[in-house]
Amino acid sequence: MPAMLCGQADSSVRLKVMLGDGRTVLGDIDITLLTSVAPLTVANFLQYANRGAYNNTVFHRSVPGFIIQTGGFILAGNDFTTRVPQDPPVRNEYNISNTRGTVAMAKLGSNPNSATNEFFFNLADNSSNLNNQNGGFTVFGRVANASSQAVVDRIASAPVPSGVFISPWDAMPLFNYRGGTPGSANIIIIQSITASDPPPSISSNGVVSASAFGGGRSAAAGSYIEIYGTGLAGTTRGWADSDFTGSVAPITLDQVQVTVGGRRAYVNFVSPGQINVQVPEDIPAGNEVPLVLTFNGMNSAPVNIAIRPFAGGLLAPASFKVGDVQYVAAIHDSTKKFVSGGNIRDVDAAPAVPGETLTLYGIGFGPITPGVPALAGRIAQGVTALTKPVTIKIGEAEAKVSYAGLAPGLVGVYQFNIEVPANAANGDQPLTVTQGGEAIAQKLFLTVKAGQ
Missing domain, CATH: 2.60.40.10 (Immunoglobulins)
Known part of the structure; x- marks a missing residue:
């Protein structure tokens, strides 16, 4: 037994669209159901879908630049005149504008609360028309993605030959129609409606x-x-x-x-x-x-x-943690190698020494000047500077910060060039960073070889 479709918030369904002879698949249309704004309408739609009432229903109306409509008639062989059995009408729940990509219920022209089984896809922004007549047309879903919209547009691109059918099928789109009596191979149908992938x-x-x-x-x-x-x-x-x-x-x-x-x-x-x-x-x-x-x-x-205004953190990956000690990923300016005491896996021993310049990388240190290019979403260029400077200490000794700004060529990553203090102590030393009077949350260490 197929799984029942349910109308949870942001649930979705998938319409498999094909030609009526079953040989040509046009694609899938994923619809996100708007339960929160049209709960009765979504429940009504799912009642039809769950009992298979929409299986093999035809797209019987296409108005270029306006809508395509379905849900009213079932294809059986070459006959498309059998109506879908109707449930009682659902109360109108107009809340969402009839813009391109929305899915709404069709209804009788003189009764706002007359929607039953037929529904349509808005091909354009129809808000000035459909929002304001007959109590507004209830939007209960949205086409979920670009590939689905492409299928909708493909259906809409099918010609509507004049004089072939009488109302209410006189605006039926036909694929590959070259005259004569149309057959199932020309008629576009919804083969089935199933639950699509759940939301993230x-x-x-x-x-x-x-x-x-x-x-x-x-x-x-x-x-x-x-x-x-x-x-x-x-x-x-x-x-x-x-x-x-x-x-x-x-x-x-x-x-x-x-x-x-x-x-x-x-x-x-x-x-x-x-x-x-x-x-x-x-x-x-x-x-x-x-x-x-x-x-x-x-x-x-x-x-x-x-x-927060500042939420700074320095590059210190898990691979640089040895036991309970988290080492910062500092780089020797002279050799471009990582600083290490020899105990970090796959990193050669190369401790920092007083007087040399190291490079650190970070995120979350706030605005920079000049502000062009922007901090977020842009490749950094040229020299920039933090608007709120940082203080960096190695043990009890304060390091000279010669550069604190965005790293050129990267997006949103800060670069700090620091000089190891002459009076830095030997061994694993705490590396602390303070900005705006507040230390960053990380507890980091740097290996120093002093007294050489």
Whole structure:
């Protein structure tokens, strides 16, 4: 027995569209059902779908630039005149505008509460017409993704020959029709309606700042964050040069989008279980804001994340943790090798020495000057500087910071060039970073070879 379709928030269905002879598949149309705004209408639609009433129903009306309509008549052989048995009408629930890509119920012209089984796809912005007549036409769904909309448009592109049928089939679109009596091979049908993939789901406590930079529970504008859950994407990859528009990072990657506080984030990495994004700028700090992930046209439930003015973290990946000691990923300026005391796996021993320059990388350290190009979503160019300076200590000795700004050629990553103090102590020393009078949350160490 097929699984029952249910009208949970943001659930979706898939219409398999083909020609009536069963030989040509036109594609699938995924519809996101808007239960929260039209619960009675969605329930009515699902009653028909669950008992198979929409199976083999024809697209019997097509008005170019306006709508395509279905759900009223069943194809059997070459006959398309059998009506779908009707349930009692459903009360009108007009709430959402009839814009392109929305799905709405058809009804009688003089009765707002007369919708039963027929429904239509809006091919254009029909709000000025359909929102204002007969109580407004109830939108109960949206075409979920671009590939589905392409199928809708393909149906709409089929010619409507004049004089072939009488009303109510006189506007029926026909595929590959070359005259004579049309048959099932010319008629477009919904073969079936089934549940489509569930919406993306973000895990409890599944939003953190980038784990290689501390993995905290808060973020700042321009921070990278990681989102964990299920059904988050259909591919696994990071952004590539081809995803950029000039120097601007993508806000959509393989049908994945994320909003933070209602603003589009920049999508850095996608996979079914993890998404990495860069937080956009101009999000008010000091409060929690909702994060929503969209995949294939379906939205996750919102999850809150705290936005702070500064939420700094230095690059210190899990591979640089030895026992309970987390080492920072510092790089010798002279050799471009990582600093290590020889105890980090696959990293040669190369401790820091007083007087040399090291490079550190970080995220979440806030605004920069000049502000062009922007902190978020742009490849950094030239020399920039933090508007709120940092103090970096190695043990008790303060390091000279010769550069603290965005790393040229990267997106939203900060670079710190520091000089190891002449009086730095020997051995594993705490490395502390303070910004605005507050130390970053990470507890980091750096190996120093002093007294040489």
